[in-house]
Amino acid sequence: MSITVRAAAKINLHLGVGRAREDGFHPLDTVYQAIGIHDDLTLTAADDLGVTTHVAAHIDPAAVPDGPDNIVLRAARLLAGHAGVPATGAFEVRKDIPVAGGMAGGSADAAAALVAYDRLRDLRTSDDDLLALAAELGSDIPFSLVGGTARGTGRGEQVTPVEDPHSWWWVAVPTSDGLSTPAVYAHFDRLRPDAPVVPAPAEPVLAALATGEPLRLARALHNDLQEPAIDLRPELGDLIALGEAEGALRGMVSGSGPTVVFLCDSADGARATAAGLSGAGHGVVLTATGPVAGAHVVA
Ligand SMILES: C[C@@](CO)(OP(=O)(O)O)[C@H](O)COP(=O)(O)OP(=O)(O)OC[C@H]1O[C@@H](n2ccc(N)nc2=O)[C@H](O)[C@@H]1O
Numbered sequence: 001m002s003i004t005v006r007a008a009a010k011i012n013l014h015l016g017v018g019r020a021r022e023d024g025f026h027p028l029d030t031v032y033q034a035i036g037i038h039d040d041l042t043l044t045a046a047d048d049l050g051v052t053t054h055v056a057a058h059i060d061p062a063a064v065p066d067g068p069d070n071i072v073l074r075a076a077r078l079l080a081g082h083a084g085v086p087a088t089g090a091f092e093v094r095k096d097i098p099v100a101g102g103m104a105g106g107s108a109d110a111a112a113a114l115v116a117y118d119r120l121r122d123l124r125t126s127d128d129d130l131l132a133l134a135a136e137l138g139s140d141i142p143f144s145l146v147g148g149t150a151r152g153t154g155r156g157e158q159v160t161p162v163e164d165p166h167s168w169w170w171v172a173v174p175t176s177d178g179l180s181t182p183a184v185y186a187h188f189d190r191l192r193p194d195a196p197v198v199p200a201p202a203e204p205v206l207a208a209l210a211t212g213e214p215l216r217l218a219r220a221l222h223n224d225l226q227e228p229a230i231d232l233r234p235e236l237g238d239l240i241a242l243g244e245a246e247g248a249l250r251g252m253v254s255g256s257g258p259t260v261v262f263l264c265d266s267a268d269g270a271r272a273t274a275a276g277l278s279g280a281g282h283g284v285v286l287t288a289t290g291p292v293a294g295a296h297v298v299a
């Protein structure tokens, strides 16, 4: 008996970050979009609990913990505890989402694990409970369940779907050496001790999404973590300039980085930008459209 669940990478079209709260988390006003780079997770009934991971060529297998710290096992233990059942099952994850790349790869796996465990064990957990468990595991995980395009507030865990009927073309350039999310937020604190309590509002991106015009969205994209990410990794600034010179409408650090994403005007535009970046020596260049679905059963 087994089940396979697919979960998507996310990017932040808007990431407004306010001054750190007393609990250390930063208040956010963000617009997430799930894009077509996926991890697939298969759960098979077993007596023990374990995870094996198979990674795409662009991912360092050593970057993914294979023991109890893997977020897939943390998700299974949390849901099993909530339901009062033993935490057992053999998880197999096929990873295409860059690790520690600012694309919520771990969050996608956690969301997929919650859905797979719930369905395989027929737990019938309510959507509200699944979202609450997801938020306990990590700020981005509720969005990985919901997918599409959505606004995130609080520390990013309060998710409201956003109308986004158009399809957008993205090129993503991951970097083999990840950047830790807490390190980038800590650097934001150093660079912006005067950050406002209320984060920059997402309305300009929401208005641009409604037009369906790539140029309007390109102008509205906003990421308050881009400055600290580039300060820690100056080569990311060069990469953004290169992609824009190769025809992208706009390049931006994805979340806390170091993946850089480029918005393009069309499929042809994305192909040309990707070819230009590859030609300039960037070995791994991924092309995807968004929005796509959140964690869902595929087999
Ligand atoms: C920056 C963002 C933007 O979507 O994504 P990534 O770039 O990591 O993918 C998120 O805020 C990452 O969310 P996620 O990776 O789930 O974070 P969590 O596990 O909840 O928290 C990890 C650490 O990040 C910091 N953190 C996270 C969220 C938040 N609103 N404020 C924070 O300061 C804290 O230091 C926290 O201990």
Ligand SMILES: Nc1ncnc2c1ncn2[C@@H]1O[C@H](COP(=O)(O)OP(=O)(O)O)[C@@H](O)[C@H]1O
Residues within 6 Å of the ligand: 063, 064, 065, 069, 070, 071, 072, 093, 098, 099, 100, 101, 102, 103, 104, 105, 106, 107, 109, 178, 179, 181, 256, 257
């Ligand atoms: N299944 C998993 N996939 C990826 N990373 C995981 C997983 N489980 C735990 N981790 C840990 O979570 C960290 C953050 O990973 P990830 O979610 O990919 O990054 P980001 O928050 O930048 O999108 C990694 O450095 C890794 O040590």
